Amino acid sequence: MSFPQELTKSIKIFRYFSPRTLKEAISILEELHGNAKILAGGTDLLPMMKLHRVTPQNVISLRNVVGLGHIRETNLTLKIGALRTISEMQQSDLVRERYTSLYEATKTFGTPQIRNMASIGGNICRSSPSADMVPPLITLDSRVNLVGPNGEREVLLEEFFTGPGENALNGEILKEIIVPSPPARCGMAFRKVMRASADLAKVNCAVKIVSRDRICDDVRIAIGGVADTPIRARRTEEIIRGREVNKDVINEAALAVTKEIAPITDVRSTAQYRAHITSVLVSNLTALAFHRSTQV
Numbered sequence: 001m002s003f004p005q006e007l008t009k010s011i012k013i014f015r016y017f018s019p020r021t022l023k024e025a026i027s028i029l030e031e032l033h034g035n036a037k038i039l040a041g042g043t044d045l046l047p048m049m050k051l052h053r054v055t056p057q058n059v060i061s062l063r064n065v066v067g068l069g070h071i072r073e074t075n076l077t078l079k080i081g082a083l084r085t086i087s088e089m090q091q092s093d094l095v096r097e098r099y100t101s102l103y104e105a106t107k108t109f110g111t112p113q114i115r116n117m118a119s120i121g122g123n124i125c126r127s128s129p130s131a132d133m134v135p136p137l138i139t140l141d142s143r144v145n146l147v148g149p150n151g152e153r154e155v156l157l158e159e160f161f162t163g164p165g166e167n168a169l170n171g172e173i174l175k176e177i178i179v180p181s182p183p184a185r186c187g188m189a190f191r192k193v194m195r196a197s198a199d200l201a202k203v204n205c206a207v208k209i210v211s212r213d214r215i216c217d218d219v220r221i222a223i224g225g226v227a228d229t230p231i232r233a234r235r236t237e238e239i240i241r242g243r244e245v246n247k248d249v250i251n252e253a254a255l256a257v258t259k260e261i262a263p264i265t266d267v268r269s270t271a272q273y274r275a276h277i278t279s280v281l282v283s284n285l286t287a288l289a290f291h292r293s294t295q296v
């Protein structure tokens with residue numbers, strides 16, 4: 001069996017740092033004037049280095065940094081350490097029972113080997129428009145805690161992404177994700193459409209609805225793979241918010257969403273198919289999230 005030649009390239013030589021604390025990691029990053037790549041699970045960075053698409057001179061591993069692997073819910077807030085793996089998220093009773101869309105996103109994520117290595121922080125910082133953990137986190141109004149030489153700051157996840165592979169990090173490291181706990185009568189759902197299992201999404205989508213009787217009190221819709229960054233479909237949300245969630249409203253929303261996305265044609269799909277399937281996902285997930293909101 002032969003491998004494509006570019007996959008057999010060797011990684012270019014780099015200096016490897018393995019700090020034990022976040023403070024130490026930040027000061028190494030600062031001393032190197034930001035001229036370093038952060039390494040978490042390596043499922044994204046190492047293939048990129050092998051293909052010579054990224055050739056860092058310095059790599060700072062977070063593997064031995066303490067205090068980045070937690071998950072805990074206190075004071076109506078869920079805090080997830082950046083190094084928490086997708087497998088660990090999937091195995092968490094807390095995530096499965098209370099954060100359904102996040103749990104659903106772990107189920108179709110890569111392969112078991114990838115899930116065992118890939119971190120939630122790496123998924124966010126890679127900043128792929130089709131990252132799977134991002135739409136559920138956006139619908140949950142999550143914030144990210146970034147640590148740099150000048151201290152810590154929090155950024156709304158929805159505002160973190162600035163382009164494909166680009167984000168608000170400025171010589172900083174993502175420390176944790178802060179997720180407000182869902183209120184009562186809240187239902188959520190996530191689905192991903194892909195070419196084959198273990199592939200990146202053509203389109204992924206998460207919906208969260210808070211309902212009262214048959215009425216939608218509040219809604220969030222987040223979609224990946226249909227623009228330069230994961231997006232929130234605000235105009236579509238407006239169609240649903242404050243109204244009775246019935247077939248007509250869902251059809252109206254499914255039609256409207258195609259007007260606020262800008263999908264492209266690439267190796268994974270065509271723009272036309274992405275627009276069509278986004279409409280289907282919004283329709284199905286709105287109905288499902290609403291149904292779930294009436295069951296709790």
Ligand SMILES: Cc1cc2nc3c(=O)[nH]c(=O)nc-3n(C[C@H](O)[C@H](O)[C@H](O)COP(=O)(O)OP(=O)(O)OC[C@H]3O[C@@H](n4cnc5c(N)ncnc54)[C@H](O)[C@@H]3O)c2cc1C
Pocket residue numbers: 037038039040041042043044045046047062082083108109110111114117118119120121122123124125126130131132133169172173174175198199200201
């Ligand atoms: C076979 C395969 C299947 C895949 N399937 C999926 C899938 O189904 N869904 C999906 O969304 N992705 C998928 N991916 C992509 C990848 O696995 C994920 O994006 C993963 O979550 C990246 O996490 P990591 O810990 O491996 O990140 P790394 O590769 O270590 O890092 C990724 C990037 O983020 C930066 N970074 C990492 N952590 C931090 C931090 N705490 N602070 C600042 N910067 C940081 C790194 O410098 C790097 O630029 C797949 C990849 C492969 C190879």
